[in-house]
Amino acid sequence: xSDLRTLPVPxxxxxxxxxxxxxxxxxxxxxxxxxxxxxxxxTLDGTAPLRSERVHAGSxxxxxxxQVPTAPTVVPGHVAGxxxxxxxxxxxxxxxxxxxxxxxxxxxxxxxxxGHLAAAGFTVATSGAAERQGVVHRxxxxxxxxxxxxxxxxxxxxxxxxxxxxTVAKTYHALVQGHPDPLRGTIDAPIxxxxxxxxxxxxxxxxxxxxTHYATLEAHRWVSLLELALETGRTHQIRVHLSALRHPCVxxxxxxxxxxLARRLGLTRQWLHxxxxxFAHPASGQPVTYTSAYPDDLDSALERTRAP
Numbered sequence: 001x002s003d004l005r006t007l008p009v010p011x012x013x014x015x016x017x018x019x020x021x022x023x024x025x026x027x028x029x030x031x032x033x034x035x036x037x038x039x040x041x042x043t044l045d046g047t048a049p050l051r052s053e054r055v056h057a058g059s060x061x062x063x064x065x066x067q068v069p070t071a072p073t074v075v076p077g078h079v080a081g082x083x084x085x086x087x088x089x090x091x092x093x094x095x096x097x098x099x100x101x102x103x104x105x106x107x108x109x110x111x112x113x114x115g116h117l118a119a120a121g122f123t124v125a126t127s128g129a130a131e132r133q134g135v136v137h138r139x140x141x142x143x144x145x146x147x148x149x150x151x152x153x154x155x156x157x158x159x160x161x162x163x164x165x166x167t168v169a170k171t172y173h174a175l176v177q178g179h180p181d182p183l184r185g186t187i188d189a190p191i192x193x194x195x196x197x198x199x200x201x202x203x204x205x206x207x208x209x210x211x212t213h214y215a216t217l218e219a220h221r222w223v224s225l226l227e228l229a230l231e232t233g234r235t236h237q238i239r240v241h242l243s244a245l246r247h248p249c250v251x252x253x254x255x256x257x258x259x260x261l262a263r264r265l266g267l268t269r270q271w272l273h274x275x276x277x278x279f280a281h282p283a284s285g286q287p288v289t290y291t292s293a294y295p296d297d298l299d300s301a302l303e304r305t306r307a308p
């Protein structure tokens with residue numbers, strides 16, 4: 001569905017750039033107005049113009065306004081395997097299983113953490129967009145482990161600030177291909193969307209600051225078990241950084257892992273788990289730390305690598 005608008009250029013906009021004139025005429029941001037022109041949704045006197053073209057009083061504009069999709073909504077539904085680790089008046093900490101999104105999003109029809117909490121009778125903070133109220137950080141669908149959701153507005157504000165100021169301790173374990181050299185270190189490489197693949201991210205000059213610290217816990221014939229601590233929380237950060245080192249998470253086919261090794265270890269997802277989460281409690285200010293054991297599929301794969 002779309003909305004067609006046909007209107008003349010008024011005297012007051014004579015000589016303005018097209019994107020600026022459109023923004024003023026239709027009450028849009030200049031960025032959206034420019035995007036409409038670039039995407040071919042605008043004609044000026046019957047021809048396809050450039051965004052920088054100057055308009056003249058009396059010229060006719062035809063603008064097709066694509067319907068903006070409505071935001072997805074939280075659908076209550078219990079999630080098998082999702083465990084509540086801690087619950088109080090301010091927050092709830094959950095152990096998220098693989099295959100579960102934190103909140104609904106376009107194109108995702110599977111289970112969500114917020115849907116489980118709604119079905120279980122939890123009330124979360126109302127801050128944030130409608131489909132992710134109470135969410136202060138996220139885990140990938142294919143990553144399991146610890147996640148905190150704010151229940152009170154105080155907790156939402158405090159925890160968002162803590163994540164922004166990098167005072168939250170987030171520790172992950174990852175089974176990676178090969179043996180990083182050195183055995184411990186810091187990956188400081190900016191991340192942005194992949195220039196050619198829409199659903200991937202990459203180390204890109206000019207991307208957002210991204211810092212990951214790692215240390216080798218175990219080294220086996222083909223793989224290493226790493227402990228990783230994040231200073232920043234970019235989308236797919238650990239997966240992108242490890243792939244850039246040429247040591248992708250075992251089973252992470254999106255970022256270059258060997259599918260033969262994944263099958264040998266019985267993995268259908270990346271070996272990556274959020275094992276500890278620590279922060280100052282928003283009510284008391286006292287430090288709290290939560291831990292999570294490896295789920296069965298990751299534990300089984302690790303035991304296979306340890307076998308002689």
